[in-house]
Amino acid sequence: KIESETSFTWQRQLRHNWDDRTKDCRIKICDTSFVYGYEYLGNGPRLVITPLTDRIYITLTQSLHLKMGGAPSGPAGTGKTETTKDLGAQLGKPVYVFNCSDQMTSVSLGNIFKGLGSSGTWGCFDEFNRIAVEVLSVVSTQFKGMLA
Numbered sequence: 140k141i142e143s144e145t146s147f148t149w150q151r152q153l154r155h156n157w158d159d160r161t162k163d164c165r166i167k168i169c170d171t172s173f174v175y176g177y178e179y180l181g182n183g184p185r186l187v188i189t190p191l192t193d194r195i196y197i198t199l200t201q202s203l204h205l206k207m208g209g210a211p212s213g214p215a216g217t218g219k220t221e222t223t224k225d226l227g228a229q230l231g232k233p234v235y236v237f238n239c240s241d242q243m244t245s246v247s248l249g250n251i252f253k254g255l256g257s258s259g260t261w262g263c264f265d266e267f268n269r270i271a272v273e274v275l276s277v278v279s280t281q282f283k284g285m286l287a
Contacts, residue, residue, distance in 0.1 A: 150168070150169050150170075151168065151169060151193055151196075151197055152168070153166060153167075153168050153196055153200075153226075153229055154166070154167045154168065155175070155229075163175065164177075164231075166229065166230055168196060168197060168200045169197055169200070169201065170204075171200050171201060171203070171204035173200070173203070173204075173230055175230065175231045176230055176231030176232045176259075177231050178231045178232060178233050180228050180231075180233065183228065185225065186218070186221060186222060186225045191217075191218075192218075192222055192225075195211055195219075195222050195223075195226070196222075196226055198211075199211075199223070199226055200226075209223075210267075211223065220236060220263055220265055223261070223263050224236070224263065227261050232259070232260060232261050233258075233260045233261070234260065234261040234262070234263055235255070235260055235261070235262055235263070236262075236263045236264075236265060237251060237262060237263070237264050237265065238265045238266060239264050239265060239266045239267050239268075239269050239270050240266070240269050240270075241269055241270065241271055243270050243271075243274060244274060245274050245277040245278050245281070248270075248274065248278050249278070249281065252278075
């Protein structure tokens with residue numbers, strides 16, 4: 140029941156288009172557009188797209204468009220990690236999932252962030268709340284120093 144291409148029902152869909160001018164595949168959703176990452180991740184299973192999945196896609200892509208990150212939250216087993224991995228696959232970006240524990244230090248997290256930053260991949264940190272507050276404080280200070 141979509142009557143025009145400016146309809147939000149159409150705009151909220153993740154759409155892949157070939158751009159003849161730049162000779163690149165572009166992924167569009169709402170008012171954002173991304174260049175496809177061309178990271179072949181295999182012919183894996185896809186998620187069932189639900190209204191919640193749509194909202195997470197829109198929220199994460201809007202934050203990425205603003206050069207920010209995202210942290211889906213909710214009860215365990217609701218598909219936050221799988222949705223993030225599926226969005227990464229749709230954008231052609233590899234996603235590495237880290238199961239956090241109280242054994243993680245600022246050095247180990249720093250190494251993870253260096254690897255993610257140098258390779259251009261996404262990181263998904265499961266059970267982030269298990270990391271000690273002192274470690275998170277050091278890491279956030281290091282982030283602020285890098286952004287300044």
